[in-house]
Amino acid sequence: MQRLINGFWSAMREHYQNFLHLLPQIMLALLVFILTLGLAIFIKRWLQPRILTQTKDTLLTGFLAQLGYWIIMMIGISMALGFLGFDGVVSKLLAGAGLSAFILGFALKDIGENFLAGILLAFQRPFRIGDRVESNGINGHVTSVTLRETIIKTLDGKDVYMPNGLLIKSPLINYSVDGYLRIDFTLCLACKTDLPQAVALMLRALNGVPDILQEENRKPEVGITGIGADVVQVKSTFWIHSFNPDADGVKVKNQAIQAVVGVLTKAGYEISSEVP
Incomplete structure (x- = not known):
């Protein structure tokens, strides 16, 4: 029993001595990793505003900044492993990159696919x-x-x-690529409705909504899209600026429906819930 205890303490002393021997290398590797992390964060923050001066594309800017961050991190991790005496391991990893890529290609297929897709989206x-x-x-x-x-x-x-x-x-x-967004809604009117007058009233109501565009080829339109036994389906279409933060599509659509229903109701037209 005493022999086992002595052997245990002897092994612990040996590991302790080895740890003390490696402590400077561990501290140096840790310092390199911390400095690399700080440098990577600095490079990411430094790159973004400078790339933005060349292009206003925030998508590409963010991608390039992230790419620079990970390149610096990979270099720093490799240096830290070298200080710990794992430079041989790093060399073997690099030498076996072809085999590793083949194996990881199956294991990390989705991650690699999304990474490459991110590159395509950025460019x-x-x-x-x-x-x-x-x-x-x-x-x-x-x-x-x-x-x-x-x-x-x-x-x-x-x-x-x-x-x-x-x-x-x-x-x-x-919906935002050209700065325009088309919105529509449909109402059902009774067949006995004076359709030309109803359409004129609806157009007048749409033209009175502030955020609805009046540009050429993007003016509000009203047309009949369906006829049933007792009702006529009338569709209203209009455009808004999608780059305008105040012209929210849902808000403008609500305003347009309220305006159209208001003028039709005031004029005595019957709006039906039945769909032809």
Whole structure:
């Protein structure tokens, strides 16, 4: 028993001596890692405003800043491992990069796919930060793009973290790309309605809503889209500026419906809930 205890303490003393011997290297490696982390954060913050002076594309700017951050971090981690005596391990990892890439290609397929998709999104720029987009059943405004995912804030305030690969492989609708957004709504009027006069009243009401555009080829329109046994389906269409923060689509649509229903009701027209 005493022999076991003596052996245990002898082993502990040996490990302790080894630890003391390696302590300067550990401290140096830790210092290198901390300095690298600070440098990577500094480079990321330093790059963003300088890239923005060359381009106003915040999506590309954010991607390049993140890329610079991770390049500095990888260099610093490799140096820290070298100070700890793992330079041979680093060399073997680099030498076996081909095999590692082959193996990791299967294990981390989705991560690699999303990373490459993030690169494509950054350079193709199908949308900008703040654009309203729709894809895979998600409709909202783009708030951020990382190397792996795109963050979309939906119209009801939810943050959706959508993998970049899904955006590349699926149809993407950008409602803000040209600064215009078309909105429509449909009302059902009784068949006995004086349609020309009703249409004129509806157009007058739409023209009176402040944020509805009156530009050429983007003026409000009202037309008949369906006829039933007792009702006529009338559709109203108008445009707003999607870059205007005050011209919220939901708010303007509510104002337009209230204005149209108000003038029709005041004129004595009957609005039906029945759909032809």
